Amino acid sequence: MSIEIANESGVPVDETAILAVARHALDELGVNPLAELSVLLVDPEYMADLNHRWMDGDGPTDVLAFPMDDNSVDHGPSDGAPSEPALLGDIVLCPEVAATQAMTAGHSPADELALLTVHGTLHLLGYDHAEPDEEREMFSLQARLLSSWRSAAGLPS
Numbered sequence: 001m002s003i004e005i006a007n008e009s010g011v012p013v014d015e016t017a018i019l020a021v022a023r024h025a026l027d028e029l030g031v032n033p034l035a036e037l038s039v040l041l042v043d044p045e046y047m048a049d050l051n052h053r054w055m056d057g058d059g060p061t062d063v064l065a066f067p068m069d070d071n072s073v074d075h076g077p078s079d080g081a082p083s084e085p086a087l088l089g090d091i092v093l094c095p096e097v098a099a100t101q102a103m104t105a106g107h108s109p110a111d112e113l114a115l116l117t118v119h120g121t122l123h124l125l126g127y128d129h130a131e132p133d134e135e136r137e138m139f140s141l142q143a144r145l146l147s148s149w150r151s152a153a154g155l156p157s
Contacts, residue, residue: 001026002036009041011095014110021114022091024149025121031088037124038090039117047094062097063116065123066090091120118145 003022005015018039026035042050044060051057051064067089093116095109102112122138129135150157 001031001033003039004037005039005041007041008046009043009093009095011041011043011099013041013095013113017110018093018113018117020153021117021146021149022121024152025118025145026088028145028148029125031125032086035086035088037088037121039120040090040092041095042092044094044096047092047097050092060094060097062094062101062112063120064092065120066092067124067126088121089124091117091124093117093120114149115142115146118142118149 001023003019005019007013007015022037022039026037047060047064048058051059051061054064054066055061068087093113095113098112098116099109102109105112119142122142127134127138127141129138147157149155
């Protein structure tokens, strides 16, 4: 699994933890080990620009996911190994927005970034939360993945 991370936010973050939780989620979901994922951390101004340009949103948001074309993604185990890596897409995180949300939620900014990383990963794999049934499925899976990652990493739940 190839996961690239670039921190252009100006905020120090635990990049190792972000990579670990993304890898854990992809492994748990059976995503092909040749898959490629990119994680970009940005400042609020750049996130606001992306949010406006791609989502018609106002202001910075916490996470955006930009999946590659679904036809090019190998989501799970197959009979034969693919000849080239599947490009899952890009997750964009905003650590400053995550820190604000973490205070409101009563947990650490690192916990919030882990949650947002899993959330973005699920979006790349086609999960959504626009409808109540979809939201229940996605958020339940998100909670399960975070719990299993914390347990595997020896972190408190």
